Every structure is written in C-alpha cells, then in structure tokens.
Amino acid sequence: MKVLKFGGTSVGSIENMNAVMDLITNGEKKLVVLSAMSGTTNALVEIADYLDKKNKDVARTQTHKLEKKYKEIVSGLFKDQDRIKEGGKVIKKSFDAIRACISKGYSDAAEKEILAQGELISTALFTQLMLENGYNTKLLPALDFMRIDSEKAADLRAIRENIQEVLDKAGDADYYITQGFICRNADGEIDNLQRGGSDYTASLIGAAIKSKEVQIWTDIDGFHNNDPRFVENTKKIEQLSFNEAAELAYFGAKILHPQTVLPAKLENIPVRLKNTMNPTDSGTLITADSSGEGIKAVAAKDGITAIKIRSYRMLMAYGFLKSIFEVFESFKTPIDMISTSEVAVSITIDNTKRLDLILKELKQFGEVEVDQDQSIICIVGDIIAEEKGFAAKVFNALEGIPIRMISYGGSRYNISVLVPTIQKQRTLQALSKNLLK
Ligand code: ADP
Ligand code: ASP
Ligand code: MG
Numbered sequence: 001m002k003v004l005k006f007g008g009t010s011v012g013s014i015e016n017m018n019a020v021m022d023l024i025t026n027g028e029k030k031l032v033v034l035s036a037m038s039g040t041t042n043a044l045v046e047i048a049d050y051l052d053k054k055n056k057d058v059a060r061t062q063t064h065k066l067e068k069k070y071k072e073i074v075s076g077l078f079k080d081q082d083r084i085k086e087g088g089k090v091i092k093k094s095f096d097a098i099r100a101c102i103s104k105g106y107s108d109a110a111e112k113e114i115l116a117q118g119e120l121i122s123t124a125l126f127t128q129l130m131l132e133n134g135y136n137t138k139l140l141p142a143l144d145f146m147r148i149d150s151e152k153a154a155d156l157r158a159i160r161e162n163i164q165e166v167l168d169k170a171g172d173a174d175y176y177i178t179q180g181f182i183c184r185n186a187d188g189e190i191d192n193l194q195r196g197g198s199d200y201t202a203s204l205i206g207a208a209i210k211s212k213e214v215q216i217w218t219d220i221d222g223f224h225n226n227d228p229r230f231v232e233n234t235k236k237i238e239q240l241s242f243n244e245a246a247e248l249a250y251f252g253a254k255i256l257h258p259q260t261v262l263p264a265k266l267e268n269i270p271v272r273l274k275n276t277m278n279p280t281d282s283g284t285l286i287t288a289d290s291s292g293e294g295i296k297a298v299a300a301k302d303g304i305t306a307i308k309i310r311s312y313r314m315l316m317a318y319g320f321l322k323s324i325f326e327v328f329e330s331f332k333t334p335i336d337m338i339s340t341s342e343v344a345v346s347i348t349i350d351n352t353k354r355l356d357l358i359l360k361e362l363k364q365f366g367e368v369e370v371d372q373d374q375s376i377i378c379i380v381g382d383i384i385a386e387e388k389g390f391a392a393k394v395f396n397a398l399e400g401i402p403i404r405m406i407s408y409g410g411s412r413y414n415i416s417v418l419v420p421t422i423q424k425q426r427t428l429q430a431l432s433k434n435l436l437k
Helices: 014-024 040-052 056-077 081-104 108-132 156-170 198-208 242-250 261-266 320-330 355-365 390-397 421-434
Strands: 002-006 030-034 137-140 175-179 182-184 190-192 214-218 239-241 271-275 284-287 294-310 338-340 344-349 367-382 405-411 414-420
Touching: 002 198, 014 056, 014 108, 030 108, 030 198, 040 056, 040 081, 040 108, 056 081, 056 108, 081 108, 108 137, 108 175, 108 182, 108 190, 137 156, 156 198, 175 198, 198 214, 198 261, 239 242, 242 261, 242 284, 242 294, 242 367, 294 355, 294 421, 320 344, 320 355, 338 405, 355 367, 367 421, 390 414, 390 421, 414 421
Parallel strands: 002 030, 002 214, 030 175, 137 175, 214 271, 239 284
Antiparallel strands: 182 190, 271 284, 294 344, 294 367, 338 344, 367 414, 405 414
16 A cells, blocks of 8 residues: 655645545555645644743634634535534634643643644545545544654554554545644653654655555655755756665755655655646655766755864873763764864754753863854765765865865765855855756
C-alpha cells in the first residue's frame, strides 16, 4: 500500500480538498496523511502564545475567528445536510477542546493539544467528504499509533506494532486517512513531530507498514536545486539519493521535514515529491541509487549560533575536544558544524535553550565568543568533496562573502559554510549563479 501525504496548501481550501479527492480515488488502495489546512497551525500557535502570555481574552477572540472560518468551510464543503451537521460536530469538538485549554491556562500539554486540532479537523472533514462521495474510507486516529519516546525521538517499533492493530481494528477500506504531525509522547500526552512534521509522519508510516512508495504532495513540482523563496530561476531535480536528500532536508530545504528521509532509507522505500497543482509532472524521486556525480543543490538553515572556544592549553594537548563535546552532551545540545585550529575550536548549534549554561561551563576551558543569527549554507551532491578543483570552484563562487566557518570533507555529500543570516540570500544567489549553472 502506498502512503501519500498532502501538505497544508494541498488541503487549504474547499476546491483543493476536492482536487485531492479526485487525485487519490483511482481505485488503488492507499493510506493518506493530511496536514492542517494552510494557515491553521500558525493561527493555533498564535492562540497558544496569547495563552502563554496570560492574555486569555485575545486567545478567545482568535479562537472565535478561526472557528467562524471553519464553519463557513463546513457549509461550503458538503452537499448533504447530514454531512454539514457531522462537519459541525467535528468543528465544535475541536474548538471546545481549545476553549477548555484556554480556561485551564497555559501549560506545555495545553499548547500541544491546541496545535493538534488543525490536523484533527482537516482529516475528519476530508473523511466526511470522501464518504459523501461514496468512497470506502476509514479515518485512522494518529494518536492511537504515532509515538515518540522520552528523548522525543520517533519510536518506530511502537508505531509498527500500534498501526497494525489500528488497521486491523478499522477493517477493510479502499482509502485510509490519518493525521500528520501529531503523536503521543512517552507519558501518553498529545505531542507533535515539530513544525512541518507531516512529512515525517508519512515516512514513519511508510517504514512501519513497509510501503511500496511514500509520496509527498505539495505546492511545487519537486525538489529544486536552490531555495525558490530566495532565488529566482531555481530548477527541479529529477532524482536524488537518500543521502543527498537527507543532507538537504536537515540543512533547511523546507520542502521536507529534516528527518523525513531516514525511515524511508532504513526500509529502502522510494520517496516521490509531487505537485498537487500539477499532478502529471514526474516530480522528484528519492531512492538509494546514486543520482550521478556533481553538485545537486544548496540549502540554508537559519537560527544558528556559533561558539568559539580559545584555549592556550589546547596547543599540543589531548582531551580538550573531549571536554568541550562533553559539555554539549551533558546539556543534550546537538552540534552541527565544527572547525578547529591549534588553539581554538568553533562549533555551531541551533538549539539555544541551554546556551547560558553551556557558556558558563565552556568558560572554564578558555575564552568564549558567541555569534548569533548565523546560517549554514549546505552544498550537496555526490563525491563533490573528492572532485579535483571543487573547493576552488566553491570559493570562487563565494567571492566577496564573509564566511565565518567551513566544513569540508566530513561527508562525501556535503560542504557547508557558515555566514551571517543577513548574507544568506546573497550567498544562495551567488551559488545559483556561479555553481549550479
Ligand atoms: P507543505 O505545506 O506542502 O508541507 P511546505 O511549505 O512545507 O509545503 O514546503 C514546500 C515549500 O518549500 C515550497 O513552496 C518552497 O517554497 C519551499 N522550498 C524551500 N526549499 C525548497 C527546495 N529546495 N525545493 C523546493 N521547494 C523548496
Ligand atoms: N500543520 C503542521 C505545520 O504547519 C505540520 C505540517 O504541515 O507538516 O507545521
Ligand atoms: Mg511542509
């Protein structure tokens, strides 16, 4: 059974929901993962933020505004009075849940519960639409099978066991619909896979049921060689290897949630990126096969903090790097880039939750310098690091751009440079102009 995921824009209007229905109903059995309608998760984040700031009144007004929008959608989406009634119940249940969270006041759990309503609504309404049109459809509650563990990592073993039970319980259907993004955590509470997480849901389900293919349907014709939000005339890539796609997604290509590729790679399941607005286009295929040598694409990851630790004791000393790494390990903060000299080491992180504590610890090893608002620009392709003259090509392409760090040779798929975020667009444009020709 194939797994197809449709993103926020793909289900973002009555017209688009109908288009998705027409697109999936070709008689082939499938499991369909849906995001919230576009704009909804942002609106829910805003409501939770007002609640966090103890501004219950505005949280309530915003909730009312969003509910009104959904009431209009329900009356336009269905033809049958019974379905309109059913849709009304769906909306009421979710908005009652949000109002109950607001009344109780902010907590981490309340925020997660509020954020979950977008996918709960879109899937329930879409299932009703499919049923109204006579399709044999079942809604699978993601909260009954999607799990993360105490480290917040996806628990594929649990997902595998749970989804089988959920499918058996649901019984036979031609089309199974489920929510992207949402899950339960190790304490059984509602949680999520982070923003953009519906892609990850699809690949986790794909791996759990050993799907033939995972398709990510979105609002663009596939993976482009540069970020179309910042660079003009980017080009679609026909094929990428799992390794290349994983690097690009991890380093900021928004089209895929950073972790989407890993479960698919684990089970060797092809991932196809497709455009809901142009379904006949071949899209981009991601498989284990090499896509040929050379540079494929670049991506940028924002919100990076660079930390430099300068120690005179590092000269000829061993154990220095170990001590530095232990600090990051003890504060469960992953390191992205690293570059060293004889007396200093520079490290980048994107999670600054524990930055103050990390800096305090690091200061015992030497002078510490911090640069915030940096971006990692990641250049991805196969064997690029081994290609003769490749480094020169990259540096020529980046002439005039202030580079804070370089990571080269760490993997055969990637070269990364760190630049201040204000230089990001210029850097991406220079790479398109000079390197991705
Ligand atoms: P969805 O809501 O369907 O998940 P997203 O907005 O998360 O869609 O991802 C699709 C968007 O990703 C595109 O519209 C595009 O602006 C952006 N994007 C960023 N980098 C790339 C890239 N390298 N290739 C294609 N799209 C990209
Ligand atoms: N609705 C969620 C978000 O906006 C998940 C997703 O769209 O993938 O982040
Ligand atoms: Mg997305």
